[in-house]
Amino acid sequence: MAAADDAQFPPPKVLTYPASTPPTLITQGAEGRLYKTTHLTRDRPCALKYRPPKPYRHPILDARLTKARLSSEAKVLERCWREGVPVPAVYAMDPAAGWMMMEWIEGIPVRVGINQWLGERPEEGAEIPEGADETPLVDLMKRIGAAIGALHKTGVVHGDLTTSNMMLRPVQGGQANGGAGNEGKTRAVEGDVVLIDFGLATQSMSDEDRAVDLYVLERAFASTHPRAERLFATLLESYKSTFKKASSVLIKLEDVRMRGRKRSMLG
């Protein structure tokens, strides 16, 4: 995952053509790579997702999968965008060549925002003390719940919800709130929640799939932000008030939790 590996991976052909600023590699995951570059004009930043060919896979199978996955991701993004769910817009793509350009989302990942906010708490490992003003964090949890509610309402499940796959996009025109001395910290959890990385997303209306989506986030949240685990309930409440069919999903979530990873297994 080190950036040093960068050199051994050739960029997609589309990025070998000149641009006003050279593309930069942002992340290198198992799925593919994310570059920051520009679309059409120098003042239009974009994220380019590239799924390179997998040398281990039969070329026919590889081509089929790459194309199908990029297409499916783009379709999900378009659907969300039309419905007003906060996700990046698709700018351009070539599914056969394995790339897609998307809107560049400014800001920081929610994970970073929450950790910055929690980081200024005195003792490590401790829960947020009772009585501390946690309003900004509670607000953020509500916004996340609302975004996921809106997502599920459109018939899309994300498939990999974590606080790294959500951005906090600064609100245009600046913010009004945030008391003296608290400003930096408050700002860390401000902004519009934008859901990103739909590489594992599917179109589904089933309670089970939606519940698993929430469960994945719940587990990720607990392991990433153990000190704020308690606030997850706020997120679910907000999800419930945004999404009419939430109550049956939340009942299913109970089942999914009970089941946990206790799937039956035979030797």
Add this chain to the structure above:
Amino acid sequence: MGLDITKKKRRIALGCEGSANKLGIGVILHEGDAAAPTSTVLSNVRHTFVSPPGTGFLPKDTAHHHRAFFVRVAKQALADAGIRIADIDCICYTRGPGMGAPLASVAVAARTLALLWGKELVGVNHCVGHIEMGRAITGADHPVVLYVSGGNTQVIAYAEQRYRIFGETLDIAVGNCLDRFARALAISNDPAPGYNIEQLAKKGGRVLLDLPYAVKGMDCSFSGILTRVEELAAQMKANGGKGPDGEPFTGADLCFSLQETVYAMLVEITERAMAHVGSNQVLIVGGVGCNERLQEMMALMAADRGGSVFATDERFCIDNGIMIAHAGLLAYETGFRTPIEDSTCTQRFRTDEVLVKWRK
């Protein structure tokens, strides 16, 4: 007892495995510091119950096989190891997971040996046995483990005293998928259906048949693929099957397509787990791990990530007694015992239920 096992310079365990159609008994020697012992395989004997082509092994027949061969295999293991009964510190056996009847027959036999010889018992998780043996043989210290066999398909990585399951099959195991496909084509079960599929696949490859590709995050599913290859096998027999190039496809093409598809899925979920935990070592264990094409694909993936793949040969990949002896002895050295009254076995026994006290 009185004797502190960790102070002993040489520790010896006898392991009995019989969770599926292989009966295996092996003897292992650990020397030096119990926290990081050197392991030596003193013996590793196996006898396999092979069912006729077109059939699978049934629990009842398999258990009968294990009971019939236990004494013979145990005697051979002791003779090969060249040790006295007095040298043995503990008897290890597979507690699960696996098929009920075969597990029970071997557990009874192990218990009998323990009572007969006055040794302590150690119940071992079969999957942990594979992982520890794989680590010991290959020297992979912190790998992502792909455990693939007739009953299991898991992607595992160690964290905080447990082997955690990052991904697994949502329905049948990959080995089960291969075994059942072999039955559809009446491919021989000798030495193993998977091995014969691989030999046949080498003659295919003119076309890649379109099979479902079912990966969900780090999990995967094989039942849809099995249904499809069974349909295609039936079409082929009725001379009604045509490949993407319009020509009739062969059994070899089916084997080839099945291998390419299911192994690509396994490599993909392994890669995802590697990215997730930040490791670039892969260890393949379990019977399906013997497959050369799987090893080759895994090596290509690992090389692409600047890492390496570790695999063992059929002596250790395929179920065996030595891995049970080894993992059992590791636990025994940390003070773990299975009292005779608790020496049960269980068909369901998750890899992450075991407290791995012997690792940091």
Add this chain to the structure above:
Amino acid sequence: MALEKLNLEHIPPTCQIYAAFFRDVSNCEFLHTQLLSRNSEFEYAFIDASSVISRLHLLAAVYSAANMLLDGTLRTPNVHSEIVVSLNTNNNIADAYRRWGITPGKTKDLIVVKVVLSSSTAQVEASTQAQTQEAIWDHIQQHVKGTPTPLTDAELAQTTEWPKVRKYYRLNGVPSLERLADEQEQRQQSESLAIMGMALRGL
């Protein structure tokens, strides 16, 4: 000269793109005939400006076509027809020409795009380029009877026929548009949706 050279990101200098905008074009019939007869002197993309939302919208189509030209993956006879087809959300070529192409008797305002792919870098030199640009402009000016107009968002906004655009890009009854009150925001959102529809063409 009202022929603008378009410099797009991720397009190599060997691929030169020029565009001009004319209002009140009076000889669409003639231009259409040249296209139908495949007159090689008229290798242009003629785009009906009433179906175009903005400069960015146009550039997205041009970029898509140029990229296919560079990759050798054109799905229509040439890069110019590919530009017209790239404005569509499906792969129906006739449909694309009816919507975005030149239609005698209907098209009033016209965008003309010319793509030149040089095989050698020598042709990319500034002086050669200037000559090319001048020659293209001379030819266009000679044959397109209309008022040259700057290719800007402000000018394009005057010619956009929204009912058509909304129909072509399925923008009617889209929740994300309906809740926007501000006209400028609506325009931007529509532009994004149109570009997205084009990017997902045929999926």
